[in-house]
Amino acid sequence: MEEIRLMKGNEVIAEAAVRCGCDGYFGYPITPQSEILETLTMMRPWETTGMVVVQAESEVAAINMAYGGASCGKRVMVSSSSPGISLMCEGLSYLAGAELPCLVVNVSRGGPGLGTIQPSQADYFQAVKGGGHGDYHLIVLAPGSVQEMYDFVSWGFDLAFRYRNPVMILSDGVIGQMMEKVVLSAPKPRWSDEQIAEMWGSWAVTGKPASRTRNIVTSVELDPLRQERFNHKLTDKYRTICEREARCEMVGCDDADYVIVAYGSSARISQKVVELAAEDGLKVGLLRPITLYPFPEREIERLSHRVKGFLSVEMSMGQMIEDVKLASRCRVPVYHFGRTGGVIHTPTEVYEALKSNFLQK
Amino acid sequence: MAAREVARTPENKVYSKPRLLTDAVMHFCPGCSHGTIHKLIAEVIDEMGMEHEAIGISPVGCGVLAYDYIDIDWVEAAHGRAAAVGTAIKRLNPSKLVFTYQGDGDLAAIGTGETIHACNRGENITIIYINNAIYGMTGGQMAPTTLLGQRTATTPQGRDAAQHGYPFKVGDMLAQLDGVCYVTRQSVHTPASVRRAKKALRKAFENSMQQKGLSFVEFVSTCSSGWKMTPVEANRWLAEHMLPVYPLGDIKG
Amino acid sequence: MKEEIIIAGFGGQGVLSMGKILAYSGVMQGQEVSWMPSYGPEMRGGTANVTVILSDERISSPIVQDYDTAIVLNQQSMDKFESRVKPGGVLIYDPNGIVRLPERKDIRIYEISATEEAARSGNIRVFNTMILGGYLKVCPVVSFENACLGLKKSLPERMASLIPANTAALQRGMEIIRQIS
Numbered sequence: 001m002e003e004i005r006l007m008k009g010n011e012v013i014a015e016a017a018v019r020c021g022c023d024g025y026f027g028y029p030i031t032p033q034s035e036i037l038e039t040l041t042m043m044r045p046w047e048t049t050g051m052v053v054v055q056a057e058s059e060v061a062a063i064n065m066a067y068g069g070a071s072c073g074k075r076v077m078v079s080s081s082s083p084g085i086s087l088m089c090e091g092l093s094y095l096a097g098a099e100l101p102c103l104v105v106n107v108s109r110g111g112p113g114l115g116t117i118q119p120s121q122a123d124y125f126q127a128v129k130g131g132g133h134g135d136y137h138l139i140v141l142a143p144g145s146v147q148e149m150y151d152f153v154s155w156g157f158d159l160a161f162r163y164r165n166p167v168m169i170l171s172d173g174v175i176g177q178m179m180e181k182v183v184l185s186a187p188k189p190r191w192s193d194e195q196i197a198e199m200w201g202s203w204a205v206t207g208k209p210a211s212r213t214r215n216i217v218t219s220v221e222l223d224p225l226r227q228e229r230f231n232h233k234l235t236d237k238y239r240t241i242c243e244r245e246a247r248c249e250m251v252g253c254d255d256a257d258y259v260i261v262a263y264g265s266s267a268r269i270s271q272k273v274v275e276l277a278a279e280d281g282l283k284v285g286l287l288r289p290i291t292l293y294p295f296p297e298r299e300i301e302r303l304s305h306r307v308k309g310f311l312s313v314e315m316s317m318g319q320m321i322e323d324v325k326l327a328s329r330c331r332v333p334v335y336h337f338g339r340t341g342g343v344i345h346t347p348t349e350v351y352e353a354l355k356s357n358f359l360q361k
Numbered sequence: 362m363a364a365r366e367v368a369r370t371p372e373n374k375v376y377s378k379p380r381l382l383t384d385a386v387m388h389f390c391p392g393c394s395h396g397t398i399h400k401l402i403a404e405v406i407d408e409m410g411m412e413h414e415a416i417g418i419s420p421v422g423c424g425v426l427a428y429d430y431i432d433i434d435w436v437e438a439a440h441g442r443a444a445a446v447g448t449a450i451k452r453l454n455p456s457k458l459v460f461t462y463q464g465d466g467d468l469a470a471i472g473t474g475e476t477i478h479a480c481n482r483g484e485n486i487t488i489i490y491i492n493n494a495i496y497g498m499t500g501g502q503m504a505p506t507t508l509l510g511q512r513t514a515t516t517p518q519g520r521d522a523a524q525h526g527y528p529f530k531v532g533d534m535l536a537q538l539d540g541v542c543y544v545t546r547q548s549v550h551t552p553a554s555v556r557r558a559k560k561a562l563r564k565a566f567e568n569s570m571q572q573k574g575l576s577f578v579e580f581v582s583t584c585s586s587g588w589k590m591t592p593v594e595a596n597r598w599l600a601e602h603m604l605p606v607y608p609l610g611d612i613k614g
Numbered sequence: 615m616k617e618e619i620i621i622a623g624f625g626g627q628g629v630l631s632m633g634k635i636l637a638y639s640g641v642m643q644g645q646e647v648s649w650m651p652s653y654g655p656e657m658r659g660g661t662a663n664v665t666v667i668l669s670d671e672r673i674s675s676p677i678v679q680d681y682d683t684a685i686v687l688n689q690q691s692m693d694k695f696e697s698r699v700k701p702g703g704v705l706i707y708d709p710n711g712i713v714r715l716p717e718r719k720d721i722r723i724y725e726i727s728a729t730e731e732a733a734r735s736g737n738i739r740v741f742n743t744m745i746l747g748g749y750l751k752v753c754p755v756v757s758f759e760n761a762c763l764g765l766k767k768s769l770p771e772r773m774a775s776l777i778p779a780n781t782a783a784l785q786r787g788m789e790i791i792r793q794i795s
Contacts, residue, residue, distance in 0.1 A: 006638050006647065006767070024453055032653060052452045057478035061445040064438065064475065068418070068446035071436040074453050094439045117653070178676050179634065179649035181641055205434040205450070207414045207457050216428045218437035220421075271674035346679040 003184040009149040009175040012182050013079060013105055014039035016153035017051070021190040022103075023074035024052040026065035028084060031117040032173040033107035036079045049190055059084040063091030063104075070100035071217040073196040073204030075157050079105035081173075082123050083114060085131070092166055093132025096234070097219030099203070101160035103153065104138070104168045107176035110342030118342025119173030121266060122316035127170045128293040128323075135231045137238050139167040139245065140292040142263040146180035148290075154185075163241055164203070170292060172315065174265035174344060241294055248296035249288040252278070256285030258358050259303055260350070261324050262313040263289045266338070270313050272347035273354060284354065292320070297327040304328035311354050314338045315345065333357075379403040381412060385429045392592025394582035395423055395491065397549040401559045402489070403431050405566060406458070415458045416450055418443040420472075422464035423497045441472025444479035447486045451569075458566055460487040465506040466496045469531045476535070483540025483574040487565040490531065490577065493584040494603060501587035505529035508606055513587070528606050532579045536613040542574035543614035546607060548581040550596045554609070561611075568614075576614075581607045615645075615670045617755045618678050620695055622663035623687025628742030631768065632685075633664035635746060639756040639764030640668040648676040661690050668755050683753055685745060689713055706749055706791070708741075719795070724752055726791040732783070739776075740783035747787025758784070 007015065013036045017025060027037040037055060045051035052069075056062035062078050069076035080088060085106045095102050108123045110116035127140045139159050143149045149171060156167040191199070197206055208214045221227040249267075252274055253259055262270040267288040277284035287303065289296050300310070309332045312321035318336035325334045337353035339345040367373070381403035389395045406415045412433060419427040421440035428435030438446040443461035451459040468476050468490050476488065495513055496502040502515040506529050510519040536544040543565055547558035558580065565576035581603050585595035619636070623629045630651050640647040651664045665681075667673050683704040684695040688711050699705050701720045710729035726748040732741035743765070750761055765780055 004641070006634070006641050006649070024449060026449065052449075054448065054452065056445065057474060060442065061448075061475050061478065064442035064445035065449035067438070067442070068436060068449035069453050071446070072416075072450055072453055076449070076453075090439055091442075098437075173653070174650065174676065177651055177653050179637060179647075180673075180676075181647060205416055205436050206454070207416055208432070208434045209413055214428070214432055214434050216435045216437070218419075218428065218435075220425055220437055265677075269675040269677055272678075275674060344677050346677055347675050348679040 005182055005184060006179050007146060007182050008035055008177060008179050009143075009146045009171060010035035010107060010177065011039045012146055012150040013153060013169075014043060015184060016150045017077055018043055018045045018049060019185060019187040020154040020157060021049065021075060021188045022051055022077055022157070023190055024054070024065070024069040024076040026054050026056050026062040026069070026076070026078050028056050028059050028062050028080065030081045030084045032109055032119070032176050033079050033081045033105070035176075036105065049187075051190065059087035060091070063088040066102050067091055067095055067098070067100060070095065070102045071098070071205045073200035073206065075101075075103075075191070077103040077105065077153075079107065081106065082108045082111050082120070085123065085126065089126070089131040091132075092138060093134050093136060094219050095166040096132070096136035096138070097134060098217050099164040100166065100217065101157070101164055102166045103156045103160055104166055106168060106170050108170065108172045110340065116342030117173070119265060119315060119344055120340065120342055121172055121264060121314045121338070122319065122340060123170065124292065124314065124316060124319035127168050128295070136234060137165075137293050139163065139165055139241060139294075141167065141169050142290060142292050143169060143171055143175055144264055144267045144288060144290070146175065146178065147182050149175060150182050150184065159245065163237055165237065165241075170264070172265055245291060246294040246296045246298070247290040248299055249290060250299065251286040251288070252283070253285035253287055253303060255283055257283045257308045258311065258354065259285045259287050259307050260311045260313050260354065261287045261289070261300065261320065263292060263320070265344070266313045266315055269345060269347050270350055273351045276347060276351050277354070295323045295327065300324060300327035301329065304331040307332060309333040309335065309358050311357060312336045313345070313350055315343075316340050379407060381407050381432045383430055383432050387430060388426060389423065390586040392583055392585035392595050393423070394493065394549050394580060397555060398489070398491065398558075398580055398582070399427065399430050401549070401555070401562055402462070405559060405563045406431075406433065409458075409563065409566060411458045411566070414456065415460070416454070418447050418450070418459070418461040420461070420463040420467040422467045424462050424464055424491060425498070427462050441467050441470070442475050443467065444472065444484070444486070444488060445475040448479050448482070448484045451484055451486050455485070455572070458570055459485075460489055460566070460569070462489045463491065464497070465490070465492045465494065465504045469505045469529050476531070477538070480535045480538045480541045480575045480577065483542075485569050485572045485574065487569045487576045487578065489562070490579045491582045492531075492579055492607060493582040493587065494528070495584050495587040497584045497587045501584075501589075508602055530607065532577060532612050535577050540574050541577060541613065543568050543576040544579075544612040545577070546579040546581060546609050546612060548599065548604070548609055550583065550599050579607070581609065615668070615755065617668045617683065617753065618681050619666045619683045619685065620663055620681045620698070621666065621685045622661065622691035622695055625660055625662040627662070627687050628739070629662045629687065630664050632742040632746050633666045634768045635743065635761070635764050636666050636668070636756075637764075638768040639761040642760040642763040642767065643756040645669060645756075646671065646673050648673050650676040661688070663691065683749065685749060687711075687745070692716060704752055706745070706752065708745060722752075723794045724748065724791050725794050726787060728787060728790070731786065731790055735786070737779055740779050743780040743783040744787035744790070747784035748791030750784070751788035751791050
């Protein structure tokens with residue numbers, strides 16, 4: 001039974017979690033994502049699906065609760081916004097190091113420091129390049145609408161378990177706070193303990209049954225050579241992820257002279273720029289990375305042979321632009337435009353930046 | 362029958378290694394309390410028939426490899442976060458026996474917040490707390506529990522209250538919280554204290570299975586290497602210096 | 615059809631909920647909609663605004679520079695948004711609290727004394743629905759029936775008893791709005 005509702009991005013994260021059979025959510029209030037925890041406590045899923053919802057004493061505790069839940073083969077989720085995600089970075093490194101599946105939602109805001117509570121995309125580096133310590137990556141998904149906020153929860157859990165790796169939904173205050181129509185899918189049940197034992201019994205800590213030897217979830221290694229071997233194994237996994245899972249949406253790129261690369265809310269704003277440019281007879285396309293890690297390098301590389309330039313539009317001082325330059329091998333000029341600190345650029349501003357970079361130089 | 366074989370008959374058997382202790386050679390220093398406490402945990406889990414239900418959470422510190430020694434499912438937590446990890450494991454698996462095993466650096470320094478809040482929420486887990494008044498694994502630095510005047514790698518002149526504050530009596534503090542059903546302070550430095558400690562541990566695990574709230578079992582412990590003493594000296598120093606500050610017995614419940 | 619609207623006023627005036635009713639009315643009309651609020655501490659007593667877009671097509675940017683319609687409910691919002699109405703667009707204001715009247719000549723300007731009318735009716739809280747009614751009279755982007763359905767959908771169930779008064783306010787707003795220029 002599908003349902004259409006008008007909902008906030010944050011609210012659908014909660015709705016999606018319950019409907020896709022999430023076992024546990026652990027969170028700490030922070031603007032602009034507090035509606036996720038608020039919606040869950042309003043929904044009271046512990047009375048229906050049995051999903052556990054805990055308001056933790058800090059983001060540090062929340063991510064470590066997720067680590068505990070994930071250790072048991074359960075589908076667990078945390079959410080926060082930029083400063084809170086910084087606190088979770090230790091835990092993210094441990095989750096990656098222990099090869100645990102987990103879904104993390106970042107509804108990001110302006111930084112650095114306490115910064116502002118308004119939307120920002122300045123956590124790109126933190127999300128795709130690390131944040132925590134060590135040779136690891138998160139899989140990073142960038143929803144561009146409230147519907148995608150909903151859909152990516154289920155997709156994120158699938159990826160997290162397929163690769164036994166934490167997955168981050170990197171959203172921002174625009175998508176988190178805005179309301180759009182969303183189609184809600186029929187609820188799916190949580191996994192039973194038997195299903196978990198069958199699917200994830202090779203690693204999940206469930207209480208050691210007589211049928212197997214003990215499972216140990218850990219990221220500690222005393223022998224550097226063994227740690228190195230493990231890191232190679234992780235890297236092989238990331239290579240597979242890059243080969244198989246990169247996704248992007250391309251609008252008007254086939255005959256475009258200039259291509260805007262933008263994700264999330266910036267992609268929505270940039271789509272309007274494509275429309276404005278078309279009205280003026282300019283051939284401007286939009287490439288919207290849907291996965292930020294893995295980054296849609298192949299598509300950008302392909303376009304770089306043909307287009308006259310790229311404009312990386314992000315609500316930051318320019319972070320993703322580095323990946324656009326790498327992917328395009330710097331064959332053509334790559335510029336950045338973006339407001340930052342919580343200021344949202346308007347389509348008009350982006351369009352002006354595009355024209356001044358490419359047409360008036 | 363040779364004398365040696367006579368000695369090996371079942372009637373003459375007075376002691377054996379607990380079934381749930383693995384054959385792995387322990388990395389603990391001679392005279393360290395960890396090994397004895399591990400043994401008690403293995404015995405109590407086995408005697409309660411909880412081998413298939415137990416999930417342990419090991420810390421960062423000398424206890425980090427607890428999972429190598431006790432044959433149950435284990436999760437190794439980030440430094441100080443075991444109580445948060447345990448919270449979720451128990452909430453998601455209410456029928457399991459969930460316990461953390463943490464030292465005084467892990468629990469009483471970096472993990473104070475997670476510890477207090479798990480206690481305050483009354484999570485149905487047991488926290489096993491090893492208080493040896495020093496950081497063992499990193500090489501003998503001051504812990505929050507270090508005694509006044511005690512020399513460590515970071516208090517070479519002895520702990521000075523004006524500069525470092527006072528020995529942290531975690532159990533007394535946690536006993537104030539409504540979510541905590543049982544706080545006890547034990548030791549394993551004499552055979553009699555080992556027997557008492559085992560009873561306390563069993564009571565704590567039973568509380569956890571009966572969903573009575575959080576149980577906190579502190580072990581006043583030795584660190585002969587960190588204290589730079591022989592095992593015998595360390596046991597004596599524990600009795601003479603640690604116990605007056607950290608007296609044994611039930612604090613709550 | 616595509617209509618880009620800003621509703622702006624003080625926090626607590628029901629700006630966001632007015633936008634939500636409008637957006638839900640669009641959903642009931644089968645339109646694509648987006649509702650993008652300003653948020654944060656300014657919601658508590660400061661200025662609050664929400665951008666609502668109703669469209670027959672997929673909506674690209676939920677953030678826009680200029681608006682087809684601006685509904686302004688205090689002086690700060692008048693100062694901020696009068697200049698951002700597209701030429702030929704609509705500006706609606708409630709004179710309560712407005713000390714400087716709009717000056718533009720290239721837009722259609724309407725006044726609706728909803729605060730006063732709602733106070734007279736004894737239920738000041740329906741003031742925002744009244745303004746919405748006035749807006750729908752000027753810009754019938756959704757039908758009255760769908761606006762009523764949107765109203766019902768956007769109120770939580772425990773507030774269902776408020777529907778009749780709000781429906782009446784929608785109607786009354788349509789009657790009392792008047793064109794200034």
